[in-house]
Amino acid sequence: MNKILTSLLSLGLACSAALAAEAAITAVKVTDSLDGIKADSAIWSNAKFSTITLYPQTAIEMNDKKANELTENAKAKKAQVAALYDGKNIALMVKWADGSKDLQSGYASTTYSDGFAVQFAGATAKPQPLPYIGMGSVGRPVVVHLQKANEKVYEPNGNKDVGNQINRQQTGVFGQELADFDAKVASLAVTDYERIFVGEGFRSLTEVKDGSIKSNSSMVYGANGWSGILTRSLKDDYVNLSGTVPVSIAVWDGSKMGRNGLKNLSSWIAINLDGQKQNAAMVTDLTTDSKGDASKGKAALEANGCNGCHQMNAADPKSFMAPSLKNVGGYSTAAYLRESILKPSAVVVPGYNRNAHSNTPWYNLEKGKRISTMTDYSHLDKATVEDIVAYLKTLKAEVE
Numbered sequence: 236m237n238k239i240l241t242s243l244l245s246l247g248l249a250c251s252a253a254l255a256a257e258a259a260i261t262a263v264k265v266t267d268s269l270d271g272i273k274a275d276s277a278i279w280s281n282a283k284f285s286t287i288t289l290y291p292q293t294a295i296e297m298n299d300k301k302a303n304e305l306t307e308n309a310k311a312k313k314a315q316v317a318a319l320y321d322g323k324n325i326a327l328m329v330k331w332a333d334g335s336k337d338l339q340s341g342y343a344s345t346t347y348s349d350g351f352a353v354q355f356a357g358a359t360a361k362p363q364p365l366p367y368i369g370m371g372s373v374g375r376p377v378v379v380h381l382q383k384a385n386e387k388v389y390e391p392n393g394n395k396d397v398g399n400q401i402n403r404q405q406t407g408v409f410g411q412e413l414a415d416f417d418a419k420v421a422s423l424a425v426t427d428y429e430r431i432f433v434g435e436g437f438r439s440l441t442e443v444k445d446g447s448i449k450s451n452s453s454m455v456y457g458a459n460g461w462s463g464i465l466t467r468s469l470k471d472d473y474v475n476l477s478g479t480v481p482v483s484i485a486v487w488d489g490s491k492m493g494r495n496g497l498k499n500l501s502s503w504i505a506i507n508l509d510g511q512k513q514n515a516a517m518v519t520d521l522t523t524d525s526k527g528d529a530s531k532g533k534a535a536l537e538a539n540g541c542n543g544c545h546q547m548n549a550a551d552p553k554s555f556m557a558p559s560l561k562n563v564g565g566y567s568t569a570a571y572l573r574e575s576i577l578k579p580s581a582v583v584v585p586g587y588n589r590n591a592h593s594n595t596p597w598y599n600l601e602k603g604k605r606i607s608t609m610t611d612y613s614h615l616d617k618a619t620v621e622d623i624v625a626y627l628k629t630l631k632a633e634v635e
């Protein structure tokens with residue numbers, strides 16, 4: 236059965252509805268350079284789009300009542316992703332529906348913009364398990380390319396009063412001054428909001444500003460929503476992309492006050508560079524389902540008290556004891572879920588509410604290392620772990 240599913244997947248058939256895992260994306264090799272390409276460049280006609288699903292990230296909750304209300308019971312979103320590569324660069328296009336065009340306006344902190352990010356696993360000396368999906372983890376770095384939609388703004392004090400600094404009524408007298416002023420404002424305006432970060436876990440994100448990562452991203456809004464593109468080098472100090480490239484995609488919705496962790500996010504998805512030797516083990520890991528029995532897994536999970544600490548479904552009461560698992564099946568790989576059960580401290584989700592709920596910290600510091608407060612389940616037999624993993628993979632929001 237699994238073999239049939241795998242070969243269906245490799246044919247690229249749209250059977251993702253029945254499957255938790257996403258099909259691999261093919262990055263098509265092009266001979267023309269990808270330098271300077273835009274969302275509407277003709278070269279994209281070579282690309283093959285695949286559908287992926289982005290799930291609301293619900294591992295941690297922000298201290299923002301209104302935003303939490305807006306995103307309560309948020310649904311998953313579909314996105315179309317395609318990739319191209321030349322000898323030097325890889326380019327990705329992500330298309331997703333969004334009913335309103337929300338732009339970052341100046342530095343106002345009360346409005347939020349739409350945006351997207353592409354996360355790559357950072358290069359490490361040794362082969363490693365994939366980094367944690369939320370900004371990497373200790374020893375497993377990620378590189379995150381973030382692009383926010385913004386309007387051309389120049390507001391040194393954030394009061395939107397630059398226009399009031401000149402008299403617009405008397406164009407006859409001040410016509411030239413007005414034109415000079417507008418040109419000056421335009422030249423000072425921020426026209427792009429593109430950032431690159433490296434991270435090894437929550438709150439460890441460091442912006443890379445020294446130009447050591449060569450990349451370019453942009454977003455255009457059209458009748459079907461946003462198209463975002465990112466072009467970056469295949470190789471630099473931080474990544475070394477060849478064969479099979481795992482990426483994860485996130486999108487933010489400004490109208491839902493989305494920012495930081497309030498986003499929709501995919502699991503790690505395999506992009507195969509067409510014509511190069513693929514990482515078969517990784518492709519299998521990322522594109523096939525857990526072999527466990529989900530209904531046995533649900534029973535085992537309850538018997539082991541997992542739901543005593545974790546919220547499993549939106550209908551269950553929220554818990555401050557541990558991250559909500561209600562979307563964990565959407566954005567986690569089976570390997571990550573397995574590791575979470577067997578080695579809770581390998582990757583630690585720190586929790587945002589440490590101050591508000593210091594009676595239930597999610598980790599303790601021991602010799603500077605974060606040790607999870609989760610029970611160690613390494614005694615569970617392999618079959619039971621697989622069953623629990625299969626059940627966890629079913630925990631995810633419906634698609635909107």
Ligand code: HEC
Binds near residue numbers: 294559580584597
């Ligand atoms: C004593 C409370 C407790 C129990 C019982 C517990 N967990 Fe956890 N779990 C936590 C805490 C706290 C975290 C966050 C810290 C960390 O990442 O280890 C966590 C993290 C996780 C994560 C990672 C979540 C994410 O968003 O990445 C998974 C998956 C998980 N637990 C599954 C389970 C399963 C399955 C069981 C039962 C076999 C279980 N937990 C039992 C407290 C608990």
